[in-house]
Amino acid sequence: MIDLQAIFGSDGSLAELIPGYQPRSAQIEMAEKIADAIANQRHLMAEAGTGTGKTFAYLAPAILSGKKVIISTGTKNLQDQLFNKDLPLLRKAAIQPFKAALLKGRSNYLCTYRLNNALSSTLGFSREEADALSKIKSWGKRTQTGDTGEMSELAEADPVWAQATSTTDNCLGQDCPDIAGCFLAKARKQAQESDILVVNHHLLCADWSIREGGFGELLPKAEVVIIDEAHQLAETASNFLGITVGSRQLSELAQDSLMEYFKDATDLPALRTAAEDLEHESRDLRLAFGIELRKGDWQEIERNPKISGGLAAAQQQLQVLAEQLEYASVKTKALEACFKRAQELLTQFKMLTETSGGAWIRWFETHKKSVTFSRTPLDIAGEFQAFMHQHTATWVFTSATLSVAGKFEHFAGNLGLTDADSISWPSPFDYAGQSLFYHPKGLPQPNDSGFIAGIMEFVLPVLEASRGRAFLLFTSHRALKEAETWLRDKIAYPVLVQGSYPKAVLLERFKTAGNAILLGTASFWEGVDVKGEALSCVVIDKLPFSSPGDPVLKARMAALEQQGRNPFFEHQLPAAVIALRQGVGRLIRDFTDRGVLMVCDPRLLKRAYGQCFLDSVPPMRRTRDIADVIAFFGEETPK
Ligand code: SF4
Incomplete structure (x- = not known):
């Protein structure tokens, strides 16, 4: 029997290491429950409210089990935090010696082969790009891990990284001249040898999807798999089980082929022409969709001859380039890799254009400079079950938001879990004492054209009472922009807007200002942790219902309807409840936090389903009167 009190108890090892440590009964219970699940090989869904301390509650029994454990987190940031902060602390607590490793997707590791290729290429880079590449080169000499996240001088989204990282398509693998010093190969080897391996959902799903071959090829075989932020898994899995290809991949292939042509194949002018033509076709394909950024279903492509013609022309040109590359592939490994990429892309485009209905949803999305085409599974439950059965691991799913009105059906149904135990621990925070839920009377209807201006009239006095220190979370970018315009000259506190700076910079400014108002959409609804008064x-x-125009949502709703089921209650409503719970979860992050939650959607009380949202949020004191909000902030101890 594992002695968890020796770690979590008031005289335990964590109490010695963490100043002001207080044992939390829910944390110990959760750790015990997970230890039982591992010992008895029972799958478990464990919901733990904010403040339970769930990370240590699963890490400790995972380490003490002595088994090989994969832990998957929602984001790379959480992965880093777990690996660089939480695991070292437990190592200090000396609960048991263990080997830990961190593994990210291949695009997170410096590829020295491609970097050197780019640096020696005769194909001109701009001065900024050349500067960035030489910065990467000098960092590449210092880094131990090759993890691109270490290099703060260059933004993660900088397109130049594509020249210094690899993809499954362009990696030369065992044939690579740099294989001995390859950072990715090293990280994968460490992953194979570790007891506790920390990955993220993208990598877990990439391993599972057809692209990287079967499970176990990339990630080592594990006896226990713990999924943190498990409410995000179905969405990530759905993306990975599908296919997404687009004009950007076509133009990247064209550019890489050109680079190899200039290096080793200048005697094959037809290769150059084919690559340049593909580059043009991919640009024309994007232009055929017009400038608007949007998503649409496949019928729209089929109905529009300009778009369907552009897609066919791009595919045809890809075929031409593939033929030229096949001819050139005997020259070098890099040209052979380009040929394989072209073949793979041809297969993916074929799968996309030749699929019809059934188990797949086909759709497109336009981005600023590219367009992507996707084939998404209608549901992933069957596939996920096959994945779990293929591996005899114990699976633990945890998150602060798995249930809807106390029930796990929605989460379990999405992943097809039929034999998993479930348990929930509420947050240990005193929501009734620490918070107030304000829902004013007289709010406009969400479909009114003046909805945002209307609600902002109610929001302004709240922001004055809270003296800034607020997150304004929107369900659409358009609403955010409208609110920003409305608010600008009406409030004296600093207003920060999503998109004006990277998320981490905005959050840092928000915390430092101490009286700022931050306007954000989806990415600020979850995974953001601002403790203390700066966020009050x-x-x-x-209410965060997905956009009814979303092609994937539309198809999933239609499929449920065809089965005689209720798509609103079985799909749309539970997903919106989970999203709302995440948004609400930003407010109280600690035992000493205080704050007001304001929900501006009148459907909360006017529609019967509103009760489902109310039953799912923490037990806050509720009011419809602004005077209570003013009084709440008036009670604050002046600093
Ligand atoms: S093996 Fe692949 S990732 Fe590693 S250096 Fe070579 S091309 Fe890059």
Whole structure:
């Protein structure tokens, strides 16, 4: 029997290491439950409210089990935090010696082969790109891990990284001249040898999807798999089980082929022409969709001859390039790799264009400079079950938001879990004492054209009472922009807007200002942790139902309807409840936090389903009167 009290108890090892440590009964219970699940090989869904301390509650029994454990987190940041902060602390607590490793997707590791190729290429880079590449080169000499996240001088989204990282398509693998010093190969080897391996959902799903071959090829075989932020898994899995290809991949292939042509194949002018033509076709394909950024279903492509013609022309040109590359592939490994990429892309485009209905949803999305085409599974439950059965591991799913009105059906149904135990621990925070839920009377209807201006009239006095210190969370970018314009000259506190700076910079400014108002959409609804007074108010514009125009949602709803089921209650409503719970979860992050939650959607009380949202949020004191909000902030101890 594992002695968890020796770690979590008031005289335990964590108490010695963490100043002011207080044992939390829910944390110990959760750790015990997970230890039982591992010992008895029972799958478990464990919901733990904010403040339970769930990370240590699963890490400790995972380490003490002595088994090989994979832990998957929602984001790379969480992965880094777990590996660089939480695991070292437990190592200090000396609960048991263990080997830990961190593994990310291949695009997170410096590829020295491609970097050197780019640096020696005769194909001109701009001065900025050349500067960035030489910065990468000098960092590449210092780094131990090759993890691109270490290099703060260059933004993660900088397109130049594509020249210094690899993809499955362009990696030369065992044939690579740099294989001995390859950072990715090293990280994968460490992953194979570790007891506790920390990955993220993208990598877990990439391993599972057809692209990287079967499970176990990339990630080592594990006896226990713990999924943190498990509410995100179905969405990530759905993306990975599908296919997404687009004009950007076509133009990257064209550019890489050109680079190899200039290096080793200048005697094959037809290769150059084919690559340049593909580059043009991919640009024309994007232009055929017009400038608007949007998503649409496949019928729209089929109905529009300009778009369907552009897609066919791009595919045809890809075929031409593939033929030229096949001819050139005998010259070098790199040209052979380009040929394989072209073949793979041809297969993916074929799968996309030749699929019809059934188990797949086909759709497109336009981005600023590219367009992507996707084939998404209608549901992933069957596939996920096959994945779990293929591996005899014990699976633990945890998150602060798995249930809807106390039930796990939605989460379990999405992943097809039929034989998993479930348990929930509420947050240990005193929500009734620490918070207030404000829902004013007289709010406009969400479909009114003046909805945002209307709700902002109610929001302004709240922001004055809270003296800034607020997150305004919106369900659409358009609503955010409208609110920003409305608010600018009406409030004296600093207003920060998503998109104006990278997320981490905005959050840092928000915390430092201490009286700022931050306007954000989806990415600020979850995974954001601002403890203390800087965040004392969260305002939510609408109940976060997914956009009814989303092609994937539309198809999933139609499929449920065809089965005689209720798509609203079985799919749309539970997903919106989970999203709202995440947004609400930004407010109270600690035992000493205080704050007001304001929800501006009148459907909360006017529609019967509103009760499902109310039953799912923490037990806050509720009011419809602004005077209570003013009084709440008036009770604050002046600093
Ligand atoms: S093996 Fe692949 S990732 Fe590693 S250096 Fe070579 S091309 Fe890059």
